[in-house]
Amino acid sequence: MVKVVDVVDKLNAKVICGKNGLNQDIDFGFASDLMSDVLTLDTDNLLLVTGLNNLQTIRTSEMSDISFILFVRDKKVSQEMKELACENNITLIECSYSMFKACAVLYEMGLEPVY
Amino acid sequence: MGMKFTFVIEGGNFSKAGTASSEVKKILKQLNVDPKIIKRTVVSLYEAEVNVVAHAFEGNMNVEIFPDKIVVRIEDKGPGIPDIDMAMQIGFSTATPEVREMGFGAGMGLPNIKKNSDRMNISSTINVGTQLEIVNYLK
Ligand SMILES: Nc1ncnc2c1ncn2[C@@H]1O[C@H](COP(=O)(O)OP(=O)(O)OP(=O)(O)O)[C@@H](O)[C@H]1O
Ligand SMILES: [Mg+2]
Numbered sequence: 001m002v003k004v005v006d007v008v009d010k011l012n013a014k015v016i017c018g019k020n021g022l023n024q025d026i027d028f029g030f031a032s033d034l035m036s037d038v039l040t041l042d043t044d045n046l047l048l049v050t051g052l053n054n055l056q057t058i059r060t061s062e063m064s065d066i067s068f069i070l071f072v073r074d075k076k077v078s079q080e081m082k083e084l085a086c087e088n089n090i091t092l093i094e095c096s097y098s099m100f101k102a103c104a105v106l107y108e109m110g111l112e113p114v115y
Numbered sequence: 116m117g118m119k120f121t122f123v124i125e126g127g128n129f130s131k132a133g134t135a136s137s138e139v140k141k142i143l144k145q146l147n148v149d150p151k152i153i154k155r156t157v158v159s160l161y162e163a164e165v166n167v168v169a170h171a172f173e174g175n176m177n178v179e180i181f182p183d184k185i186v187v188r189i190e191d192k193g194p195g196i197p198d199i200d201m202a203m204q205i206g207f208s209t210a211t212p213e214v215r216e217m218g219f220g221a222g223m224g225l226p227n228i229k230k231n232s233d234r235m236n237i238s239s240t241i242n243v244g245t246q247l248e249i250v251n252y253l254k
Contacts (some may be wrong), residue, residue: 036221039158040230052218056165059133060218063140063161065154080130 001025002109004068004091007047010105011095013070016077018091021067029111031103035060043114049102051075058084070095072102117181118142124167124174126193129217132168135176136161139187142180148253155231156185156251162224162231163189163247169214170194171244183254184233189247196239203229203237 005022008015015022031049032038038048038060047068050057053075061069067090071077074096077085085092095102107113120142122135140157148156160176167174171193179186196202203225210220229235234250 033218034221035218036223036227039162040223040227042154054217055130056132056218059137059161063133063136063154063157065150 001027002106002111004047004093006109007070007106007111008093010109011070011093011097011102013093013095016092016094017082017086018067018089021089021091024067026068027112028114029103029106030114031099038064038066041114046114047106047111049099049106051099053077053081055080055084057081058088058090061085061090062088067091069093070102072097072099117179117186120178120180122176122178124164124176124189124191126168126172126174126191129168132165133161136164139176139178139185142178143185143253146180146253152251152253156187156249159228159231159235159249159251160187160189162228163187163249165219166224166245166247167191167193169210169217169219174244180253184250184252187249189249190244191246192244195241195243195245196237197241199237199239 026047028043028046033052048066049070051073058081070093136157143153171191174191177188205226206222208220208222214220232249236248239245
């Protein structure tokens with residue numbers, strides 16, 4: 001179990017919206033740029049790590065009940081994405097690390113893989 | 116008699132993809148449906164909605180909600196599916212590079228709808244369009 005606020009701290013990351021989720025604990029991490037893959041998960045309490053920064057990343061998370069998204073590789077969240085995320089109580093975090101480095105840090109912190 | 120809703124789906128418009136499924140999610144939440152059933156249902160609807168956006172020209176999502184089940188028909192005008200058995204296989208996809216860039220096109224949507232629905236019926240006519248029916252029990 002990892003606190004979201006600690007993730008932000010360890011990854012030198014920036015919270016874009018959903019600050020009220022920062023004190024929550026997350027159990028699992030899943031990294032993908034492929035929303036087709038994300039949609040097949042049935043894991044609760046998951047952090048999505050992705051470099052895909054479009055509206056469908058937020059839509060996919062909305063449908064899949066994913067409340068935390070970490071954007072890696074310095075991908076920036078657009079205003080539209082931010083608004084949709086706010087509406088759905090999704091916390092968006094931006095970080096400049098590569099996907100590999102971000103995942104290594106998260107694994108080290110104790111976030112568990114889905115499979 | 117159930118509650119009926121209809122939503123329009125625009126082919127090719129990825130910025131709007133998911134708006135219909137999102138509306139259905141709000142309605143099911145208001146009806147206090149079990150969150151696990153809501154998730155299964157809206158993931159199925161979203162996969163179907165994205166398929167219309169990605170593969171067809173235009174479509175409709177017709178939703179009927181009964182006390183014990185939700186019945187959704189997604190119908191589109193489009194190229195149709197020549198071989199449904201093949202389309203149902205994991206990994207089969209004719210998605211364009213543009214669709215892949217949006218994070219889709221892995222050939223996983225139709226099998227995922229099957230997994231997340233209690234009943235799924237699909238029929239299609241080449242150069243006319245595709246009809247998909249999804250039924251999920253709410254209790
Ligand atoms: N509404 C549709 N109209 C025309 N063809 C379709 C439609 N839905 C699916 N298909 C065809 O069936 C194939 C498989 O669909 P499926 O949803 O499983 O995968 P995909 O859409 O290609 O990728 P993914 O769903 O993983 O993003 C598609 O690539 C397409 O050829
Ligand atoms: Mg699909």
